[in-house]
Amino acid sequence: MKTLVTIAWRNVWRNKLRSGIVIASIVVGILAGLFIMAVTAGLNDQRLKSSIDTYLSHIQIHHPGFLEDFDKKDTITGAKTILNKIDTMQHVQAYSKRLVLQGMASTAHGNYGVKIMGIFQNEEKEVTDISKKLVQGTYLNKLKRNPIVLGEKLANKLNAKVNSKVVLNFQDASNNTIATSFRVEGIFKTVNSSFDEANVFVKYNDLAPLIDLSGKFHEIAIRCTNVNETIPVKTQISTNNLVETWDELSPELGYTQKTMNNFLYIFMGIILLALTFGIVNTMLMAVLERKRELGMLLSVGMDRRKVFAMIMLETLFLALVAAPLGVLLSLWGIEYFGIHGIDLSSVGKGLESFGMASRVYTKLPAVLYVNITLMTLVVALIAAVVPARRALKMNPAEAVKAI
Amino acid sequence: MNVIKTENLRKVYNEGKGNEVLALNGLSLTIDKGEFTAIVGPSGSGKSTLLNIIGGLDKPHSGNVFVDQVDIIALEENERINFRLRNIGFVFQAYNLIPVLNAKENVGFIMLLQHEPKEAINERVDELLTSVGLENQALKRPNEMSGGQQQRIAVARALASRPKFVLADEPTANLDSKSTAALLDIMEQLNEKEGITFIFSTHDQRVIDRARRVVTMEDGTIIADILQAN
Numbered sequence: 001m002k003t004l005v006t007i008a009w010r011n012v013w014r015n016k017l018r019s020g021i022v023i024a025s026i027v028v029g030i031l032a033g034l035f036i037m038a039v040t041a042g043l044n045d046q047r048l049k050s051s052i053d054t055y056l057s058h059i060q061i062h063h064p065g066f067l068e069d070f071d072k073k074d075t076i077t078g079a080k081t082i083l084n085k086i087d088t089m090q091h092v093q094a095y096s097k098r099l100v101l102q103g104m105a106s107t108a109h110g111n112y113g114v115k116i117m118g119i120f121q122n123e124e125k126e127v128t129d130i131s132k133k134l135v136q137g138t139y140l141n142k143l144k145r146n147p148i149v150l151g152e153k154l155a156n157k158l159n160a161k162v163n164s165k166v167v168l169n170f171q172d173a174s175n176n177t178i179a180t181s182f183r184v185e186g187i188f189k190t191v192n193s194s195f196d197e198a199n200v201f202v203k204y205n206d207l208a209p210l211i212d213l214s215g216k217f218h219e220i221a222i223r224c225t226n227v228n229e230t231i232p233v234k235t236q237i238s239t240n241n242l243v244e245t246w247d248e249l250s251p252e253l254g255y256t257q258k259t260m261n262n263f264l265y266i267f268m269g270i271i272l273l274a275l276t277f278g279i280v281n282t283m284l285m286a287v288l289e290r291k292r293e294l295g296m297l298l299s300v301g302m303d304r305r306k307v308f309a310m311i312m313l314e315t316l317f318l319a320l321v322a323a324p325l326g327v328l329l330s331l332w333g334i335e336y337f338g339i340h341g342i343d344l345s346s347v348g349k350g351l352e353s354f355g356m357a358s359r360v361y362t363k364l365p366a367v368l369y370v371n372i373t374l375m376t377l378v379v380a381l382i383a384a385v386v387p388a389r390r391a392l393k394m395n396p397a398e399a400v401k402a403i
Numbered sequence: 404m405n406v407i408k409t410e411n412l413r414k415v416y417n418e419g420k421g422n423e424v425l426a427l428n429g430l431s432l433t434i435d436k437g438e439f440t441a442i443v444g445p446s447g448s449g450k451s452t453l454l455n456i457i458g459g460l461d462k463p464h465s466g467n468v469f470v471d472q473v474d475i476i477a478l479e480e481n482e483r484i485n486f487r488l489r490n491i492g493f494v495f496q497a498y499n500l501i502p503v504l505n506a507k508e509n510v511g512f513i514m515l516l517q518h519e520p521k522e523a524i525n526e527r528v529d530e531l532l533t534s535v536g537l538e539n540q541a542l543k544r545p546n547e548m549s550g551g552q553q554q555r556i557a558v559a560r561a562l563a564s565r566p567k568f569v570l571a572d573e574p575t576a577n578l579d580s581k582s583t584a585a586l587l588d589i590m591e592q593l594n595e596k597e598g599i600t601f602i603f604s605t606h607d608q609r610v611i612d613r614a615r616r617v618v619t620m621e622d623g624t625i626i627a628d629i630l631q632a633n
Contacts, residue, residue: 003515010503296499299460300513300560301488303481397451397460400495400572 004306008313012321015286022282023322026275026376030326031333033271034372037264038334038362039342044260045363046191048253053129054190055199056246056253057096057221058230064242066218070102072173075216076241086222089236091229094126098219099207103170105150105200109159114150114200116168118207127223130188130201137162137186146206148182151196152189160184168200172211180210191358261368268372272379279383283315287387294391295399304392311388312381319380323373331369337362405469406567406600407434407457412466414452414623426452427463428623434568437598439591441605441614449623450604451572457602458491458570459483471567488516492561492569496576498553500545500560507532507541510559517564524563531559535589551582555589562593568600575607587613 012019052058061082063074076082079097086092099118104111121140125131130149131139140147148166150158160166164184172178182202190196208214224233230245237243247254287294297307341359414427426449434440442450455461456468459475468475470490478486500509510531511524519527532538535555537548545553554574561569571590575583591613593599603610611617619627 003512007501007503014503292497292499293501296493296495297501298484299458299487299493299495300516301484301486301491302516303484306516397455400499401497 004310005313008310009317011286011290011310011314012317018282018286019318022279022318023325025278026319026322026380027326027329029271029275030323030372030376031330033268034327034330034364034369035333035362037267037368038330038337038364039360040264040267041260041365042338042360042363044256046360048257050191051250051253052227052246054133054192055128055195056249057127058224058227058246059222059234059237060244060249061220061222061237061239062218062242062244064240066100067242070100072101072171072211072213072218075213075218076220078239078241079217079220082220082237082239082241085237086220089233091225091233093223093225094123095220095222096120096123096127097204097217098124098221099204099211099213099216100218101170101207101211103168105154105158106167106169107158107160107164110157111169112154112157112197114154114168114198116170116207117199117201118204119201120204121201124201127221130190133188133190134186135189137184139186140201140203143183143185146180146182147185147203149186149188149201150184151193151199152187153193153197154200155184155187157197160187162187166200168202170211173213178210182206261365264368265371265375268375272375275376276379276383279315279318279380280386283311283384283387284390286314287311287391291394291399292401294394295396295401298394298396299400307391308388311391312384315380315384315387316377319377323376323380326376327369327373330364334362334364404436405433406436406438406471407432407602408467408469409433409453409457410467410469412453412456412463412468414449414456414461414463418464425623427456427466429466430620430624431466432618432625434600434602436567436600437594438616439594439601439614440616440618441603441611442618442620443605443611444620444626448620450620452623453620454570454572454602454604458493459487488513489564490567492564492566494554494557494561494569494571494574496573498545498550498557498577500553500556502545505542505544506537506548506556509545509556510563513560513564519564527563528559531562534562534593535559536585549582551578551585554578554582554586558586558590558593562599566599568602571601571603571605573605573607574603575605575610580609583607583609 061076063076065071066074086095096119101116103114103116105114135152140149150160158166162184165181166184167179167181169177169179188196222233224230234243234245294307298304338361341361343359345358409430409432412427412430416424416426430453442453444450452461456463462476475483475486501512504512507528511528514524514527532541535558537552537555540548540552575586578586587610590601594601603614605611615631617629617631618625
């Protein structure tokens with residue numbers, strides 16, 4: 001076996017240019033594949049993070065019927081008991097109580113449908129990051145009466161600036177239409193332009209009396225200490241209300257997250273499949289060029305299984321050199337752009353409409369590096385079967401005389 | 404005592420395809436231990452086919468081949484491969500050394516395939532390299548040696564496992580006169596001192612002149628079998 005390994009290893013370096021080209025193609029294939037996977041995973045991760053940070057949080061509690069038609073009367077039952085329970089939970093970092101209304105925001109420039117969130121700004125700051133996304137003004141802590149914070153896209157459509165007056169139209173608990181003016185205190189801009197266009201924040205204490213829901217809440221948003229604590233925290237909340245995790249609230253996000261790895265493997269599989277043809281071609285050339293030598297080996301009595309193993313080993317060695325090199329280069333690139341990010345501002349508007357930032361930070365789970373290395377080795381071995389079988393089929397008497 | 408015995412060998416190429424070639428036509432030949440035999444004849448006379456069959460690389464359509472009393476035609480493929488490994492030495496026209504191994508490794512290669520102990524391999528390789536006069540070239544790779552030197556290494560490789568006989572197919576075809584003479588000297592010495600049986604297929608008059616027995620073939624049969632006094 002040692003002799004076979006020695007011969008196979010030296011054969012790899014017999015034609016340095018050819019082996020170099022195969023190694024380079026595997027390295028570039030792995031590098032390109034892993035990097036694109038890391039960009040995709042980074043974009044998805046940022047989308048998930050921004051969705052959780054901006055509006056989803058980890059868990060939300062609602063009245064069971066509230067999300068079906070946003071009926072104002074569907075407030076959380078036993079909210080105080082739930083909040084007392086949540087206060088004792090170790091893995092709950094913060095929570096925010098909200099009133100949520102469907103309404104209309106109006107200025108002289110137009111009317112637009114919005115979701116009106118009545119919040120306690122100090123609680124909300126701990127759960128969502130809207131307060132950190134302000135591009136103008138402050139976060140509901142300056143104006144004493146009826147301040148409102150709205151997204152930049154909506155502000156532009158309403159032609160509203162800080163201190164501008166915006167009228168909110170909504171219905172109270174008795175379905176009477178109420179129109180109340182609010183003054184713009186802050187304008188935020190998140191990575192999700194659709195969110196910016198459709199959400200406004202006002203103080204709970206300004207909104208609740210208007211709809212006669214003081215002390216009642218439509219929504220409790222909970223932020224856990226870690227996303228992995230979401231399920232354990234959810235299971236501890238015992239209530240007749242609807243308790244949902246981020247992936248239940250936004251199934252498309254959860255689905256993307258769950259299927260992401262499958263997509264990434266399929267993508268890498270396609271790249272490796274392309275590499276397979278290159279390896280088969282090169283190793284076939286190597287076998288045909290050495291017909292006389294292989295004929296000699298078969299003539300003198302080398303077991304055909306050993307000839308087969310020798311060709312397999314040569315291919316495996318090529319992959320063993322190339323795969324770690326490709327993975328190390330990818331690791332370096334992904335780490336670098338994971339810190340510094342890649343500027344995609346040229347397509348920033350398109351990305352924002354999908355809730356993605358225009359600077360993407362590459363990211364790839366460690367297990368993918370290991371699996372891709374293993375996949376490369378397996379693919380190389382599969383690719384080696386064709387040339388190795390070709391070597392076995394040689395007639396030694398003819399092969400020794402081949403020109 | 405005969406080391407090779409063939410009986411009524413018949414081999415046809417392209418059988419049933421309309422362009423049949425009768426390579427061997429009832430050929431019988433016996434070669435005794437220690438012979439230094441040249442098989443000669445024009446191209447297409449069946450020399451190579453005979454050597455391939457004697458060497459267990461090909462099978463006749465009919466007839467028998469006994470090597471040291473073993474019917475090699477009756478052996479299974481794997482048995483025949485193993486038989487070749489342990490009993491037959493091959494020397495090819497184009498040397499066919501392994502380019503990535505040095506002279507010493509090439510000579511010891513067949514013993515490695517036989518799983519001989521390392522010490523025994525080293526001892527035998529040193530002995531053979533000295534026999535072929537290349538003890539100073541042990542660490543050179545084939546591309547660093549002349550054609551003559553490479554063929555001497557090929558002879559040493561063929562002898563490494565102490566085969567029952569050595570089949571040499573046109574061993575001097577690519578060599579100049581000086582290298583041919585040196586190679587034949589070495590093979591003659593090994594034949595005389597160690598009693599190794601050599602069978603050459605050749606067109607080379609220099610080889611024919613040195614052989615002690617010359618078997619001439621034509622159209623797949625032996626037309627002359629002469630013992631020569633050198």
